[in-house]
Amino acid sequence: MLTYFLRRLLMAIPVMFFVAVFVFLLLRLTPGDPAQAIAGDQASLDQLEAIRDSLGLNDPLSVQFLTWIGNMAQGDFGRSLISDRPVLEMIGQRLGPTVALALVAMAMTLMIALPMGVLAAWRHGGMTDRLVMAVSVIGFSVPIFVIGYVLIGVFAVNLRWFPVQGYKALADGIGPFAHRIFLPGLALASIYIALISRMTRASMLEVLREDYVRTARAKGLPEGIVLFRHALRNAAIPILTVIGTGFAMMISGVVVTETVFNIPGLGRLVVDAVLARDYPLIQAIILLTAGTYVLINLLIDLSYALTDPRIRYQ
C-alpha cells in the first residue's frame, strides 16, 4: 500500500509540471496587461512600460518561465503583480473560508443525501421515492445563486435567523462560525445532495436485489442493519467516487456561493486574479487546485481498499 501511495505521488510530479507549463503559456497568450490593471485606465504607454519592466514582464517567455519554476522549486511562488504581496500569503488568507465552506457543505450533503438515497431505494416506486427524486431534480435544476438568494430572502432578510452575508473563522468561536456558514453551506450542498442522493439510490437498488441482502433479511436482521451495514457498505464504491470528485469540484467551484454570501474565499480570489491578469496568483491557485484533484483521487483510490477488503494495491 505504501509503495503504491508513493508511486502515485511520484506520478503526480509530471502531471503538475504539465499543468504548470500549460497554465503559464495559456495566460501569456490571453490578451490583457497586468501593468494596466496596476496603473489604471489613464496611464500612458511610457508609464505602462516602466511598470512592465519593473515586473519583468518584458523578459523573454523562457526567462520568465524558468525564473518562476526555479523560484517555485525553492518554495517561492512569487508575489502578486497587482498587490505586491506574496502569493502564498494571499492564498493562505483565502483558503480557510473556502475549505471550511466545502467541508460544511459536504457534511450537510452526507447527512441529508445518504439517508435520502437509502430511503428512496428502500421505498422504491413509492411516494417517498418520488418525493426524493423530485427534491433531487429541483437541486439539479435550480442554480446555486437562486437557491442562495431564496435562502437569504427567507431566513436572513425576513425571519432574521441568520446574517445575510459574511464569514467568521472557527477561531472566532463555533457559534459565530456556524451562524454565518449554515446558509452558504446549504446553498452549496444543494446540487451535491441531488447528485449523491440519486447515486446512492441507484447503487442501493442494485445491491438490494443481491442474494446476501435476502439472506440477511431471512436471518431476521433488523431492516436498519440490513440497509446501512450490509447494503450501503456494498454500494459505497461508486458513492465514494462521487463524494471525492464532488469535494474537489466544491473547492474549485465555490465562486458563486462565495459571491452571493460575500465569503472571502479562493473562488473570488481567482476570479479577481483572472480579471486583473495577475499571472503568479492565477498560476499558483491553478496548481493548488490541480494538486487537490490529484490528492483527492489518490485518497478515493485508497478508500476503496478500506471499504472493500477484496481490493488490494500492489
Next chain:
Amino acid sequence: MTFHSLKTLGLAAMLAGTVALPAWAETTLTAVMQAPLRSLDPHLSTAQIVRTHGFMVFETLLGMDEDYQPQPQMADYVVSDDMLTYTLTLRDGLMWHDGTPVTAEDCVASLMRWSQRDGSAQTMMEYVDSIEATSDSELVIHMKSPFGPVLELLAKPSPIPAFMMPKRLADTPVGEQIPEIIGSGPFKFVADEYRPGDQAVYVKNEDYVPREEPASWTAGAKVVNVDRVVWQAMPDMQTSINAIQSGDVDLIEQVTIDLLPLLAMNEEVETGILNPLGAQVTGRFNHRLPPFDDPQIRKAVMYALDQETIMQTAIGNSEYYQLCPSIYGCEVPLASDVGAEYLEGSAEDRMAKAQELLAASDYDGTPVLMMQPTDLTVLTTQPIVAAERMREAGFAVEVASMDWSTLQSRKNGWQPVDEGGWNFFFTYWGVAGIWNPLVHSLINGSGDDNTWAGWPVNARMEELRADYLTAGTLDEQKEIAEEIQQIAWDDSFYFNAGEFKSVAAWRTELQDIQSGPITLFWGVDK
C-alpha cells in the same frame, strides 16, 4: 446560589461592563466601495478606489474646496508677484504615521515622484526650474516662466493627486509600488488586516491635528469621528443591498440605479448623490485607422449618436443623468454650450444629417470594430445602442465583446483591426479628471504615441492648450477653453455621450456625510 453571591455576581458584571465600555464604544463604519482595493500606491494608479484610499492615508500640500479653489492644507503658500516663485510653508504638528515629523525634504521627494506619474504634473515640470527644501518646514518652487495652474495641480483630486509621503518611500522607483503605506492623513492604514481585493481597514490617526477652517471637499478640517473604517468588497450588488438593509454595512458608495427601488421603502436607509461632479461617458475614435482617420466620417458618427438614447439605456432614470455639450462636465466653472449644434434638433433630424455626411464621404463599407466590455455594467449597453445608430447611418459595425482588462490593453495599440486593432469604444471619466484643458486627456491633439488612446492630431488644439497654461485670469481661461471645446466637437475628438451621477446609500445612523469629488470619511459621525 445565595442573594449575597448573586449581588457579588451582579457587581462583578457591572464592573466588567464598566471596564469593557471603551472597547464596546468603538465605532466602526463599514462601507462597500465601488471597486475592490487591490493596489495601494496612490502615485502609481489612476483608479478611483486607489485615489479614495490615498485621501484616507495621505495628504496633499493644498486641498480643493467645493468652489474648485485650491486652499492651504498641509502647507500655506505665498506666490510672488511675477508668478515665478511659490513658497510653501508646512503647518505645525504634521507627523507621519510612523511617528517621524513631516519635512520639506519629504515633500520635495514626493512632488518629484508624483510628477513622473501624473500627466499634467509632467507638463508643469516643463515650466519648473527647481523645487527645493529651504528649511525643514519650507519648500520653494521656482518657475522658468509663469504657469497658471500650479496651485490647482497641487490641490487637484484627480486622476493622481499630489500626495505626500516620507522621502524613503517617495524614493521608490516610479514603476514599483511603495513598500509601506505611511502617510500623514487623518486615517492610518492597518496593514495586518488588509486582504487585497476583499478588505481594507483604517483607524483614526489620534495624532492628526486638523486645520481650523471648516471642511470643504479635500480642504479644511478633516475631523474624524469614527474609530475604524472598514472597506468590504462585495462583488454582488444584491448582496450589498441585503447587507445595508440588515445593518451589516453602513454605506454603499455606488448603488446600481435599477436596484434603488429595493431601498426606497426602507426607512433606515437613505440614498443620495455624494459626488456632485459625476462622470462623463465618452465614445472614443481611433484617429489613426480608417475609416475614422477621415474627419468627415467621424462627423457622421457625431450626428448619428444620440446622448439621450445612450444615457436612457445605460442609466434609465433621468434624475441621475444630464445631457450637455460641455466637454469639461456640465456643472464646472469652464462648462459652456459651445458645440451644442451637434446635439440640437431631433434624433431623426441628426440621423438624416449623419446619413448625408456619410454618403458624401469616402467611406467604403469597411466594418467598424467597436469594443464592448461585458464585465463593466456601466459600459455594457452603450456599444449596442451606438452600433444600431451607426448602422442606421450607413456604417457596417462589428461589436467585439471582451472583458474590461482585454479592452484596456487592446486600446493601447494602433495596428490594423485584423491584427488586433480597434476603431471605437466607450469609457467614462470622472469629471474631476476632465474639468479643464490641462487634465483632460481626450483633447490632447499632439497625436503622440504616448498620449491616451485615440491619437487625434490638431495643431490649433495644441496651441490653445499651451495658451491655457499661461492664461492669467479665469475669463481668459474660459475663452480658450471654449475654443478648445469647439474644436473638440468640430474635429470629432470624441463623442460626449452625457454625464451620470453615482448614487450612494447609507444607514440613517450616519450623520453629517460629506459631499466631495471622492467619498470622504472625515466629518461623518455614527
